[in-house]
Amino acid sequence: MAPRGRPQLTEEIVQERIAGYCSRYGVKDFNEAGFPAYPAGKRETRQHREWVVLFRAWSRLRGRTASPGHADRAAALRAQKGVCPICLKSVSLTDATEAPPSAAGKTALVHRPCNEALRLVANVGPTVIDRLKAYLWPAVPVASEGRKGAKID
DSSP: OOOOOOOOOOHHHHHHHHHHHHHHHTOOOBOTTSOBOOOTTOTTSHHHHHHHHHHHHHHHHHHHHHSOOHHHHHHHHHHTTTBOTTTOSBOOTTTEEEOOOOTTSOOOEEEHHHHHHHHHHHHHOTHHHHHHHHHHSOOOOOGGGGGTTOOOO
16 A cells, blocks of 8 residues: 555644634633643643644644745755755755855755754854864875976986
């Protein structure tokens, strides 16, 4: 049997589920985001489990509407000419993740390992880049430099 994904979640479906939950358990308290308040003192009950399922669906819907859509990501990738700005290798929509904004406020789609490198370097600061370069790729003296101007007999 072929695997099936989750059914499409819409604002109407989530609001319907919230209304059903509120009517079943007599909930009248909501948090500042408009979601039913946490059922304090009722942990591991049927109401608590239903609240958790409802909260996950609500969060999933909010996360999808807050993040750029597929069309936005495709446009961003086209603007980058399909290239990761960190490693300069081609990146696809399925491989790409959104990098944190640069100092100029620009965001880009990068490979996951490149995003991890960005995150790590951002935490330690810009001076670490030169130290990393010296540590990973120490300068190797060029043998031909000592022979400049030498006469060959």
